[in-house]
Amino acid sequence: MSETVDHQSSDKTAEPSSHSDAPQSALLQSPLQRTPLHGLHLALGARMAPFAGYDMPIQYASGIISEHNHTRTAAGLFDVSHMGQAFLIGASHHSTALALEALVPADLVNLAPGRQRYTQLLNEEGGILDDLMVTRPADPAQDGVLMLVVNAACKVEDFAHIQARLPNDARLLLASHRALLALQGPKAAKVLARHCPSVESMAFMSARVVSFNGLTCHVSRSGYTGEDGFEMSMRAELADQFARTLLRDEAVKMIGLGARDSLRLEAGLCLYGHDIDVTTSPVEAGLAWSIQKRRRIEGGFPGAQRIQLELAEGPKRLRVGLVPESRQPAREGTEILNDAGEAIGMITSGGFVPSLNGPVAMGYVDASHAQIETQVHLIVRGKALGAKIAPMPFVPHRYVRT
Amino acid sequence: MSTYYTKDHEYIRIEADHAIVGISDYAQAQLGDVVFVELPALGQSFGTGDQVAVVESVKAASEVYAPASGQVSAINDALEASPGLVNEAPQGAGWFFKMTLSDKSQLASLMDEAAYQAFVASLG
Incomplete structure (x- = not known):
């Protein structure tokens, strides 16, 4: 075995x-x-x-x-605790937010004290270098500080990337x-x-x-x-x-x-290095919700041209949910075929999920095949498994509403 | 009745006119919760070391190799609805398939119970 x-x-x-x-x-x-x-x-x-x-x-x-x-x-x-924590510190919230906005597509200038946003560090092609959480402390004494949490495997590269691109009035303090x-x-x-x-x-x-x-x-x-x-x-x-x-x-x-x-x-949430990476844009990944209106209009983040085009015309491929018809899991790297047997994409995460007592997966398919209920075939160990494009999350989110 | 083991943690238990194949208790514990087992076809013939089944846990898919050459004479249908039997009773109700051996002398190259327990202990 x-x-x-x-x-x-x-x-x-x-x-x-x-x-x-x-x-x-x-x-x-x-x-x-x-x-x-x-x-x-x-x-x-x-x-x-x-x-x-x-x-x-x-x-x-x-x-x-x-x-x-x-x-x-x-x-x-x-x-x-393996994840990367850091404080981005500048003269005022406005200047710190602008420094980070040059690297990510979220609206941070309008992030209120005590609020948090999910965003992505992007490369010049609009590919995702990492995804991260950005928090503005509630305490007015901490004005000008943003707290960052990035992925463990990316933290060294992320912090070097940020540090190299900060204006003179901002600095990154690692919270190791x-x-x-x-x-x-x-x-x-x-x-x-x-x-x-x-x-x-x-x-x-x-x-x-x-x-x-x-x-x-x-x-x-x-x-x-x-x-x-x-x-x-x-x-x-x-x-x-x-x-x-x-x-x-x-x-x-x-x-x-x-x-x-x-x-x-x-929960349909992306895992960096699997469901998102430098080859995927936030729009392809279904993360356009994390790009607020002001940034969509103004741009000013790496890869803005591509991302604004994808927002306007739709991306060529999309991250979708998949539910196999049998109990057999289809894992990362599994090829996705359409009904005619043509390759249309690849699974990026997949496995057995306990709440549904069965397999689910997510992956990228050509936008023309991303419609919910589309019949596809997953090639697992040489055999075609039937599956359908399915909405995500697979299990409803239960975030608190206040 | 005696049971032999491979270094890949398959077991083969010799009964009167056939042998029963599955994975060891050590293997199921390493895999964690088993959620799917892909069994060979009834009547399928294979050689020693051929991949004959796949066992999927929540975290990984693992190949199961034939401990000896022969032919599948029965498969454990119960695993389709209850793959967790592999965790609960790997050497009981969680067996994978029954086979007829083409050459009993192949068993000599496998570990017996005592040798396998020593082998597992050496894995730490």
Whole structure:
């Protein structure tokens, strides 16, 4: 028996192998880094594996399906401290926002205090270098600061890319001393509110600083599972106490990267290096919602010409959802054929998802075949599996509405 | 009745007039939750080491190789509806297929129970 498709890696982050072979071999030679919760993962019996240069928990004793279902029904705690956190600091919100707007297509000038936006770092061709979350702190004393969270496997390149393109009045401060935890699921708000009551009234994609039993923590109401939930950034040395306190709640279980991948797949969320990369534009990826009106009109971001054209005329290909007709999963790299047997695209993520107790996938197809319900064929190990183009998310999002 | 193992963690259990093939307990634990098993066709002939099945867990697809040459005499239909049997009872209800052996002497190159347990222990 041997693994033909190793999908152990499962996060917003891409493996270095997705980009080229060189960084991976370099990583294999260097010792794996550890997050502040490494000892806790081992104590909980996690199965660890290398991911983006870190020794990360893939799953715990109960297994991926059980962890997945726990997150959908209660509250899952994720260690995502391997992700890249940084502060972009300038003279005023306006000048800092403009500095970042030169690199991403989101409207950040009009980002209100205490609000968060999802965007993408773009290359000159409008291809996606990485996707990231940008937060404007609520505290007026922090005017001129934007907090960034980027993918682990891209963080070194991302920060170098940003740093090299900043105006003189802005600087990037890496927050490598900070941990990042996510608490996700229908019970996440109740659980976290036992320690910091103010989080319950937070809006989706908002952020604030809270005290968690005396520990200072920056909380945003967002995540990568499709559930209501929070991401919590704190100083590295506080993370273990923070996690152990949350885990004392019977609603909370630690969740590994395996379930993080199946949760985000069901939620139709992109995984960098798989569903989006330098060859895909935000419009092709179905991320045009993250490009606000002002930026669509004004442009002024890398690749604006291509992206404005795709917005006006539609892209040549589109990221779509796919549901195979049998129970057999179709994974990344699977070719997609139309009814006439012609190649129309490729699967970029796929697998078995617990909430539907069956397989789903996402991938790119020619725009002419992107219509929901279009019959296609997936070539898995030489055999054609029937599948239909399906709407995403596969499982409805349950973000909080306030 | 005796059971033999490959280094790829397939087992083959010899019964009166046929042999039963599946994956070991160690293999199922490494794979995690099994969600789909692609079984060979009834009557299919194969040689030692040929790919005869595929087992898919949530995170990966893994090939299963024939521990010995022969022909498929039965397949475990229950795995279609309940692939989780591979996790629950890999050497019981979670068997993959039954086969007739073309050359029993091939078993000599496989590990017996004690050798396989030592092999698994050496994997750490």
